[in-house]
Amino acid sequence: MIPFIDLQAQRLRLGGKIEAAVQEVVVGGAWVMGPQVRQFEADLAAFGQAKHALGCANGTDALALPLMAWGVGRGDAVFVPSFTFAATAEVVPWFDAEPVFVDVDADTYNMDPAALERAIEGIRNEGRLTPRVVIAVDLFGQPADYPAIKALCDKHGLKLISDSAQGFGCTIHDAHPLKWADVTTTSFFPAKPLGCYGDGGAVLTDDDELAQLMDSIRVHGKAVASDLKDGAFDHDPKYLNMRIGLNSRLDTIQAAVLIEKLKVFAQEIEWRGAAAARYNDGLRPHVAKVPDVPAGNISNWAQYTIEHPNRDGLAAHLKEQGVPTAVYYPIPLHLQPAYEHYPRGAGGLPVTERLKDVVVSLPMHSDLDAATQDRVIAAVASFKG
Numbered sequence: 001m002i003p004f005i006d007l008q009a010q011r012l013r014l015g016g017k018i019e020a021a022v023q024e025v026v027v028g029g030a031w032v033m034g035p036q037v038r039q040f041e042a043d044l045a046a047f048g049q050a051k052h053a054l055g056c057a058n059g060t061d062a063l064a065l066p067l068m069a070w071g072v073g074r075g076d077a078v079f080v081p082s083f084t085f086a087a088t089a090e091v092v093p094w095f096d097a098e099p100v101f102v103d104v105d106a107d108t109y110n111m112d113p114a115a116l117e118r119a120i121e122g123i124r125n126e127g128r129l130t131p132r133v134v135i136a137v138d139l140f141g142q143p144a145d146y147p148a149i150k151a152l153c154d155k156h157g158l159k160l161i162s163d164s165a166q167g168f169g170c171t172i173h174d175a176h177p178l179k180w181a182d183v184t185t186t187s188f189f190p191a192k193p194l195g196c197y198g199d200g201g202a203v204l205t206d207d208d209e210l211a212q213l214m215d216s217i218r219v220h221g222k223a224v225a226s227d228l229k230d231g232a233f234d235h236d237p238k239y240l241n242m243r244i245g246l247n248s249r250l251d252t253i254q255a256a257v258l259i260e261k262l263k264v265f266a267q268e269i270e271w272r273g274a275a276a277a278r279y280n281d282g283l284r285p286h287v288a289k290v291p292d293v294p295a296g297n298i299s300n301w302a303q304y305t306i307e308h309p310n311r312d313g314l315a316a317h318l319k320e321q322g323v324p325t326a327v328y329y330p331i332p333l334h335l336q337p338a339y340e341h342y343p344r345g346a347g348g349l350p351v352t353e354r355l356k357d358v359v360v361s362l363p364m365h366s367d368l369d370a371a372t373q374d375r376v377i378a379a380v381a382s383f384k385g
């Protein structure tokens, strides 16, 4: 079987650098919030064109941090796509707010600005919930339509989060999503394009006040500089608790892994882009749709996803040929048992409900070679279903 994602090939390519970095942390002993965490945060902020980057425990907590900082709670509406991983919506009911599910664009699979506008107006007219936040997702690595979504957020007074757990590193005319979003969140789960060797996440923002609040919240609501400006506290500010927070730190070992992986990340995004272009050329005649990215946008190709009318038949055929596939996502969130009672945007989610039956993702990673791609393309071309 061809690997779906080959992370061992990446580890071997890096030639012992990751093992050495981990060893340094083990010997150094600063296992929590060690110097590698600060260094990685600085490197990540520079890469993501952000004033501040803060590590946290995972990409789900990363979404919770800004919601907590903004005091999102009961009676608030947070607009999210349904065609995404559960974490995007899951954090909203943590604080008794409600996710409102919005349909996606049929080409990019990202939040459709027209559907978002219908959803906001529907919620306003109904009057039960107060629109507060939009969480746009960079699904499969491709940037959401931030210029259009940001314009709607400004018009309606909403905060904007870019959930870049899959898409970190994606750009629109060389600008990262943070150019439009109040905060970008990401995940370092191993299978994400920038993954570590366990769980990890981060938030990036240009907003000084928000950065301080999130720094406080990730360490049990500890006092930060803005809390202490009117008076001194003679002990460790960790023991002055200003607000309810979390324990959500990035481990030093994971930061050490990520310092090495971030050095090669830009190069890897280019390799993945070249592999996607090669797949597109080879597969276009054989499937209903290959993933084209709008001009000016760069995807990090977290997933390479095609459409086929007999998706399940194709997946079974590929498996016989030794080619693994995955379906993201077979059940969109608004149809899941845990989420089906939450509001949906006016007009429903017809695109999302069609996509769930036709999408299938093929092997994609930074070390995918041309010979392996040719095997995948030949296996798809030989399907007569």
Ligand SMILES: *Cc1c(COP(=O)(O)O)cnc(C)c1O
Binding pocket: 058, 059, 060, 061, 084, 085, 087, 088, 137, 163, 165, 166, 186, 187, 188, 189, 199, 200, 201
């Ligand atoms: C993976 C993922 C998350 C959550 O990240 P974890 O680190 O697993 O908590 C959030 N949103 C999206 C879109 C994801 O793909």
